[in-house]
Amino acid sequence: MNNPCFNIAAVERDTGLSKDVLRMWERRYGFPVPERDANGERLYPADQVERLRLVKRLMDQGHRPGKLLALPADELAGLAPRRPRAGDAGAPPSLNGELGDLLALIKQHDAVGYQQAMQQRLVRQGLLGFVQDTVAPLTQQVGEAWEEGRFEVFEEHLYTELTKRLLRQAIATLPAGRQGPRVLLTSLPDEQHVLGLLMVETLFALEGAECIPLGTQMPLLDIGSAAGAYRADVVALSFSSAFPVRQIAGLLQQLRMVLPEDIELWAGGGGVRRLTPPAGVQLLDSLEDALDALRLWRERHG
Amino acid sequence: MNNPCFNIAAVERDTGLSKDVLRMWERRYGFPVPERDANGERLYPADQVERLRLVKRLMDQGHRPGKLLALPADELAGLAPRRPRAGDAGAPPSLNGELGDLLALIKQHDAVGYQQAMQQRLVRQGLLGFVQDTVAPLTQQVGEAWEEGRFEVFEEHLYTELTKRLLRQAIATLPAGRQGPRVLLTSLPDEQHVLGLLMVETLFALEGAECIPLGTQMPLLDIGSAAGAYRADVVALSFSSAFPVRQIAGLLQQLRMVLPEDIELWAGGGGVRRLTPPAGVQLLDSLEDALDALRLWRERHG
DNA sequence: AACGGACATTTGTCCAGGACAAAAAGGAGT
DNA sequence: ACTCCTTTTTGTCCTGGACAAATGTCCGTT
Secondary structure (H helix, E strand, C coil): CCCCEECHHHHHHHHCCCHHHHHHHHHHHCCCCCEECCCCCEEEEHHHHHHHHHHHHHHHCCCCHHHHHHCCCCCCCCCCCCCCCCCCCCCCCCCCHHHHHHHHHHHCCCHHHHHHHHHHHHHHHHHHHHHHHHHHHHHHHHHHHHHCCCCCHHHHHHHHHHHHHHHHHHHHHCCCCCCCCEEEEECCCCCCCCHHHHHHHHHHHHCCCEEEECCCCCCHHHHHHHHHHCCCCEEEEECCCCCCHHHHHHHHHHHHHHCCCCCEEEEECHHHCCCCCCCCEEEECCHHHHHHHHHHHHHHCC | CCCCEECHHHHHHHHCCCHHHHHHHHHHHCCCCCEECCCCCEEEEHHHHHHHHHHHHHHHCCCCHHHHHHCCCCCCCCCCCCCCCCCCCCCCCCCCHHHHHHHHHHHCCCHHHHHHHHHHHHHHHHHHHHHHHHHHHHHHHHHHHHHCCCCCHHHHHHHHHHHHHHHHHHHHHCCCCCCCCEEEEECCCCCCCCHHHHHHHHHHHHCCCEEEECCCCCCHHHHHHHHHHCCCCEEEEECCCCCCHHHHHHHHHHHHHHCCCCCEEEEECHHHCCCCCCCCEEEECCHHHHHHHHHHHHHHCC
């Protein structure tokens, strides 16, 4: 039989919904209703998993689970984003012109063409302009396209992977920074998005700052040890908009307590928008903010 | 007060021990014994979290939790690996010579020196030799060093990040493969180690195969869609030795059912050693195996 | 009509304690 | 040394209850 079933752990992995939430929804809303194996353990058929993933995506757009799960099976499909995303306000997602072309290349799975087009833009705009005017808005649009279902997961992955390569390649061509602050760049354990970190690293490296890229998912306590071991002046964290916003303030506060006081803590990314910064933490709302922070640091430290 | 406490979710994130396990250990072994907040919820002091992380590392070396948790607080420190790692058999971890020098550079946090030394080796050995004789054994040794506590988490992260960059840079210099099979390279949702995938991608790209790198953590069902969308001939997965071995067989079987039959499924990495391959899945025990598999595929498909 | 605060509902996470199966260890026999 | 069987260990899953933080709703004020 060709009807694969998933146990609750597999569904948690594939949907991002915790076991607790899955059981609670079943209890409260009557969906999902998995079958049970001989041992009474839940077995989710593939179609329920598929629907759960759709529900999850709609929730990330601002819909509420109570409504979605009460809805009949078929109505879910044609549901639009409910909460305007940050950035929508001024400019509706304009797929006009060049950015749209780049997205189309990804959508056609033309990796080679995409890389060539991006290389061209890099040469034309210069690295600074490339990051600010191409990579940043493009990443934003890919995020939105994914939330609205216009991009598949694997298309977003391909975009991320190819763009990571471009940025890392560009960083490698820069001379090793020797003058600025030593900036330790990383993210906390549940945050795996690295593009934001790479963009900031590119800008900082362009300015001649000394960047220490530790990748993503560093445990809190290890960030503390790392900051000491590398004698960092600044720890810069990235939170994507997918990161659970409510946890951020607490995490930053905990990290602040772990870090020596003379090491600054900067946090940026889509997740920190509209956040009240905990004491001793500096929020970077944009790439420009990040550059400003770097320059201010240099002024302070003569 | 400077004694940060962690709730159970934070401890799960930082130790990798699930909430269920944390509660079960408390019930069974009497450790950890967190404090409680006003609401009766667990609050783990930093020192207990630290000890939990040590216990976790020793468990990964083959010790059993029952023994470790019964041990008095101080004896844990001086505990050696109990189970010989795969690969130890023939050659004890020889830190002799050049590999040792490279490790030392990481240990001194000398990113620039490490990158220069690696670039030199790359030029000297050629890309194929570099991957097989430098990157692969070095990664193995970093893994062992980390398990034995000779490497900190952030040192392993730095090694990974820098080495990823080297490999991606090298791949970018290769012409886009046009002849071989289209190989989709990725890993499943709980597997975030990407170095193995990059090594294989390098070798495949050298052979002229067409690689589609999707990064890590692709949900099972999306791999199925991606394989169709990219018209892949082969899906290649990587499981590091940190991946829970018991789940691998089941996962591969599920993925096999999701994939069209004419798409081959290859699985490699430290996690698949000593695994009985499920029907329709090809295991790659080493980088050489991977190259053999590629060549065999080409013979089969004329 | 816009704003702000009080109240109600929704929703995720945590808790306790029970059960069971897969993995590992130990032992016996070849 | 190796295989087969039994016992112990250990992780994951289950139910059902509780609660607080987030969110929505309503109402009065400016």
